Amino acid sequence: MTLLREANFTPGASAGALFFPPYRSRAILRLLSGLEPLGRRLLPVFSGVILYEAQKRLYQGLPVHARASRRVFAPVLAPQGIPTARKAD
Numbered sequence: 001m002t003l004l005r006e007a008n009f010t011p012g013a014s015a016g017a018l019f020f021p022p023y024r025s026r027a028i029l030r031l032l033s034g035l036e037p038l039g040r041r042l043l044p045v046f047s048g049v050i051l052y053e054a055q056k057r058l059y060q061g062l063p064v065h066a067r068a069s070r071r072v073f074a075p076v077l078a079p080q081g082i083p084t085a086r087k088a089d
Helices: 002-006 026-042
Strands: 009-017 049-056
Touching (some): 002 009
């Protein structure tokens, strides 16, 4: 639950599943499928899978007012310190 909250999730319902391991034998599977609800009621701590329902918390950003820029931009490729036009004598 703490991990979900740290990741901006709101935890909801939780449930356990798979209280008995899967088997290949159909007879054992039929027996265990009947015992699955019993394990859900009596031994919820020993489930093989824990399912959590969570919602992601998203917030809309607040508009930021544009501040006035005080920077002075100078052309980079223009020669600096050299007059570009000659004065007529």
